[in-house]
Amino acid sequence: MTFLKDGWYCAGWKKDVTEKPRAITICGEEIVLFRDADGRAVVLENRCPHRFAPLSQGRVMGNVIQCPYHGLEFDRSGMCVLNPHGQKVIPPRAAIKSYRAEEKYGAVWVWMGDPAAADPEAIISLPFIEDERYAVVTGYFHVKANYQLLNDNLLDLTHSAYIHTTTVGLPPDIAATVKYTVRSEGNVIRSERFLSNVPPTPQFLNLFKEPLGDIYSYLSWFPPSSMLLDLSVVPHGSPKRPIEEPTDDAVLIPGAHLVVPETQDTAHYFYAVARSAAIDDASKTEAMGKLSYQTFVQEDAPMIEECYRLMGGKEFYSLQPAILESDRGGILARRILAKLTS
Numbered sequence: 001m002t003f004l005k006d007g008w009y010c011a012g013w014k015k016d017v018t019e020k021p022r023a024i025t026i027c028g029e030e031i032v033l034f035r036d037a038d039g040r041a042v043v044l045e046n047r048c049p050h051r052f053a054p055l056s057q058g059r060v061m062g063n064v065i066q067c068p069y070h071g072l073e074f075d076r077s078g079m080c081v082l083n084p085h086g087q088k089v090i091p092p093r094a095a096i097k098s099y100r101a102e103e104k105y106g107a108v109w110v111w112m113g114d115p116a117a118a119d120p121e122a123i124i125s126l127p128f129i130e131d132e133r134y135a136v137v138t139g140y141f142h143v144k145a146n147y148q149l150l151n152d153n154l155l156d157l158t159h160s161a162y163i164h165t166t167t168v169g170l171p172p173d174i175a176a177t178v179k180y181t182v183r184s185e186g187n188v189i190r191s192e193r194f195l196s197n198v199p200p201t202p203q204f205l206n207l208f209k210e211p212l213g214d215i216y217s218y219l220s221w222f223p224p225s226s227m228l229l230d231l232s233v234v235p236h237g238s239p240k241r242p243i244e245e246p247t248d249d250a251v252l253i254p255g256a257h258l259v260v261p262e263t264q265d266t267a268h269y270f271y272a273v274a275r276s277a278a279i280d281d282a283s284k285t286e287a288m289g290k291l292s293y294q295t296f297v298q299e300d301a302p303m304i305e306e307c308y309r310l311m312g313g314k315e316f317y318s319l320q321p322a323i324l325e326s327d328r329g330g331i332l333a334r335r336i337l338a339k340l341t342s
Ligand code: FES
Pocket: 048, 049, 050, 051, 052, 053, 067, 068, 069, 070, 071, 072
């Protein structure tokens, strides 16, 4: 299976990208990420072209990074700009690959493919992460599974009634009343769920003022594997509120789920969860962070890792999986990724 390199991947939350270089592997390529003296996020190949030392263990000095082994220095374009030894000659091969990076929505995004094809407008739209009308928590965890299993997980939220019983799930009998539609719009998948007159799940943190309400759970998937989960509870019979227009009678919990293939067998998972109600209440923000951690890291991740382990390295379709109606979103994502990487 090949990776979709022509796509924007989240490489870290903006606040975590500093002058201290950090290595991360995306689509099988190890890169180094740091902020230079001008405040720009820089992404380079992590392997020094001399004796292949990891630049992530080097030092950022102004607008260059110094190799930790023999001190060659590289600028943001990947060119070697200083050889401190002998006649100080810089061999033409002393250059490393540089990558297009963009900072948007509180994250640093990297384009792993041809830089000429990179269009920042193609980054998934997540303005709520920096919207002052929302309280936001962000997080990261590592998953020992192929990233497509994470797409499957989010595109089929029927699992909530079974593994998220104390966090984001409703009991199976209530969850079964869901109205569910899946459609594709070009290469984007919209998986939309609606529950009428049900108790708000614990993730609404008791912030909804009524005992029952209508829950909208709209998931949008963008290739390669970035998702927006637009979740809200509104008074029964009233319409869904757009994320850009939060109202006091509803509780909006938009979330970003940014899945990034590390290798064929592992993935990074960056998430951001926001809420429109009681945004200054620090205890609610703490509870939101704990609940997100429990849901994604303690409930989803171990299940997905076990599924991947039991796949035993076999290709998904070679195992002839039983396909349910609720798998439509996941199947569409696999189809779109296969088309885009063929
Ligand atoms: S390995 Fe980088 S300078 Fe020698």
